[in-house]
Amino acid sequence: MTIVERLRAAGCVFAEEEAALLEEAATSPEHLEDLVAQRVGGLPLEHAVGWAMFCGHRIVVTRGVFVPRHRTELLVDLATDLKPATAVDLCCGSGAVGAVLRHRLPDAAVYAADIDPAAVECARQNLTNVFEGDLFDALPPHLRGTIDVVVANVPYVPTADIRFMPPEARDHEARVALDGGEDGLDVLRRVAAQAATWLSPGGTLLSETSERQAPAALAAFTAAGLTAKLVTSEDTNAVVGTR
Helix, strand or coil, X not given: CCHHHHHHHCCCCCHHHHHHHHHHHCCCHHHHHHHHHHXXXXXXXXXXXXXXXXXXXXXXXXXXXXXXXXXXXXXXXXXXXXXXCEEEXXXXXXXXXXXXXXXXXXXXXXXXXXXXXXXXXXXCCCCCCEEECCHHXXXXXXXXXXXXXXXXXXXXXXXXXXXXXXXXXXXXECHHHCECCCCCCHHHXXXXXXXXXXXXXXXXXXXXXXCCCHHHHHHHHHHCCCEEEEEECCCCEEEEXXX
């Protein structure tokens, strides 16, 4: 069987495109065979080739790290429109959001943070000023009260629903990047509760959520003293909270 036929048999809808990307990433015929075998076995394409396309940019994505989703581009667009002088990519994963903001806003100070050491190591290949730690605790203290925009693409899958996720995510991405607790909003509530202390006056917190979770997410932002609204697209929902 050809590579395309093997990928198609494994359920890869865009087998021709994937075969071309795997061939590009391979350093030898043996390496190509290894990549194809792993992809057929369920490894995400982005982990196989080592990058993901996000907002028109190639973002380094190492194995085990959350693969940036195209739906999250809504948060980046909203953050860009605010033209912040200081921005933070919280729960940054690969640092995709921060990397694109750094490109779009060359005069802005952009920081990123994640609790997962593997994600931090990966993000440092995409941008500078990446810190390891639990939410805002990871950031330099001098940023307190000065951040114009926080993009927090927090984990928001309810714990019991993780088993229903596609195997590519469930089996190959860090659990800490997926699991949002019983109702999926544990991390979002923690971020909202801390945000006002770190945001500048008029600063904005942006977070992605599902349609089902949107009312509770809005309530969490409001309870934290933020003026909250919901912005929707075809793919996702963004909760926007302003200090």
